[in-house]
Amino acid sequence: MSPETLTIILSAIGVVLTLTTSLFAAGAWMVRRIDDRIDAVDEKLSTRIDAVDDKLSARIDAVATDVTDLKIAVARLEGPPRHLLTTGRG
16 A cells, blocks of 8 residues: 555544544533533422422411311301200100
């Protein structure tokens, strides 16, 4: 092989290796960036879900208190249970 042909082949191999390495580096950068974005979205959603959970818990507790108050009010309106009178006939 002539030195010129050998130089062209080695240069082509060098270019291919350089491009391949660059593509892998770009791919790794994109994966890292996507992971960072997913983590940010996950954190944001977790915060919103926790806030909604707190609000719903407070509302459920308020409804439970209202239902308990309503039960007490209805029990007061009904009064004590009535006792049956027996006539003595048996």
